[in-house]
Amino acid sequence: MVVFGTPIRTSAISLARYAEIIGYADCAFFGVAHPGNDNFACREIWTKPQRDEVRFHLSEAQAEIEKVIGYPLSPKWIANEVHPFRYKIVTRMTNVIELGIQAVANIQFAAATDLTGDPATVTIATALTSTGGIKVYYPGTAEEIYPSDMVISGGNLVISIPKCRLVQYLLLDNPSNGLLYTDSIYQATVDVKRYYNDPSQQIKIVWPHGCNSACSSSGCSRYTESACGVILDPEIGEISYQFATYSGGSWTQKRYICCTGEPQKIEISYRAGTQELEAIAESAIVRLAHSKMPSEPCGCDMVKNMWRRDATIPQILSVERLECPFGLSNGAWIAWKFAGQLAVDRMSVL
Numbered sequence: 001m002v003v004f005g006t007p008i009r010t011s012a013i014s015l016a017r018y019a020e021i022i023g024y025a026d027c028a029f030f031g032v033a034h035p036g037n038d039n040f041a042c043r044e045i046w047t048k049p050q051r052d053e054v055r056f057h058l059s060e061a062q063a064e065i066e067k068v069i070g071y072p073l074s075p076k077w078i079a080n081e082v083h084p085f086r087y088k089i090v091t092r093m094t095n096v097i098e099l100g101i102q103a104v105a106n107i108q109f110a111a112a113t114d115l116t117g118d119p120a121t122v123t124i125a126t127a128l129t130s131t132g133g134i135k136v137y138y139p140g141t142a143e144e145i146y147p148s149d150m151v152i153s154g155g156n157l158v159i160s161i162p163k164c165r166l167v168q169y170l171l172l173d174n175p176s177n178g179l180l181y182t183d184s185i186y187q188a189t190v191d192v193k194r195y196y197n198d199p200s201q202q203i204k205i206v207w208p209h210g211c212n213s214a215c216s217s218s219g220c221s222r223y224t225e226s227a228c229g230v231i232l233d234p235e236i237g238e239i240s241y242q243f244a245t246y247s248g249g250s251w252t253q254k255r256y257i258c259c260t261g262e263p264q265k266i267e268i269s270y271r272a273g274t275q276e277l278e279a280i281a282e283s284a285i286v287r288l289a290h291s292k293m294p295s296e297p298c299g300c301d302m303v304k305n306m307w308r309r310d311a312t313i314p315q316i317l318s319v320e321r322l323e324c325p326f327g328l329s330n331g332a333w334i335a336w337k338f339a340g341q342l343a344v345d346r347m348s349v350l
Contacts, residue, residue, distance in 0.1 A: 008142050009059035012074035012277045013285055015051055016146035016165060018058065021286055022303050027164035027181065031174030034164060034181040042300035045178040050298045054289070061288035061335065064326060068339040071095040072273035073281055077102040080267040085205070091237030093272040099229045099239070101269045103198035107157070110139050110189040119148055119160040122190060126157045133195040136161065138169040138187065145190055159192070197271055200246040203227040204267040207259045223259050229268070239268065284338040291331030
């Protein structure tokens with residue numbers, strides 16, 4: 001899915017959270033001229049290309065850090081990760097949360113937004129008891145909308161969204177002087193989805209060819225058996241498994257395996273990462289992102305000073321600084337020290 005011809009990049013730090021971190025007026029950041037912007041030192045109107053650039057570099061910075069530390073900084077599903085056949089698995093990503101694949105439930109398409117107040121609200125009848133995994137999108141797109149709150153009460157899911165984060169999809173590319181807060185510029189409907197773990201697909205044991213006519217119609221296609229796993233050590237991703245079949249919400253051990261001989265490989269699907277992004281991780285992502293921006297971001301002196309702090313390369317560099325894989329700037333160095341320490345902690349566990 002693309003928005004305005006540009007692939008959507010995601011990060012553990014949403015644009016709304018980034019605006020909060022840098023102390024920016026929410027409406028000004030999302031392209032809306034609001035009288036309350038004057039209450040903020042940072043109130044210059046941002047445009048969509050500027051927001052897109054920040055989102056791109058936040059995503060890029062997070063990916064670089066994750067390559068070093070060996071696990072996602074926000075929960076992520078890894079599907080069909082391949083390993084040589086063995087009786088215990090150690091996943092490539094550590095901090096394993098659960099086994100399974102990502103599933104998506106459409107809670108409601110084109111749910112109406114109540115725009116009478118600010119924040120606007122979306123109310124949907126539901127049998128859910130938790131708001132975990134619920135996300136809001138512009139209808140028919142992968143462009144996310146950032147709520148300020150979600151609660152389930154009296155059988156209803158109530159989602160609160162500040163109006164300035166709810167600008168109509170076709171108006172997201174706002175003019176440089178901003179859209180007027182008092183105009184009819186807000187999205188009338190949204191799509192609401194829930195992402196959750198489907199435990200029915202965890203592990204496949206793979207033979208390179210069909211075993212016989214009873215197991216496979218063709219000897220030139222691979223043969224698989226399903227298995228369920230137990231997480232022995234989530235911190236290092238150690239998994240034990242047994243052959244089993246899934247039905248009616250539970251696994252049943254399978255005692256008879258059609259194929260004989262040694263399987264070739266194992267494919268495992270799981271979710272891994274940190275459940276909550278700590279402040280130090282947020283800071284590392286933001287500072288590395290700033291160091292990657294080719295020019296200072298839009299905004300007031302405070303924001304520009306943050307960028308200069310992170311993008312500056314000191315005149316005198318130690319040998320260690322010169323060898324920093326993330327770059328020579330202050331932001332790159334801070335992020336590398338953060339990632340390096342987590343990598344050392346991970347290796348000490350492994």
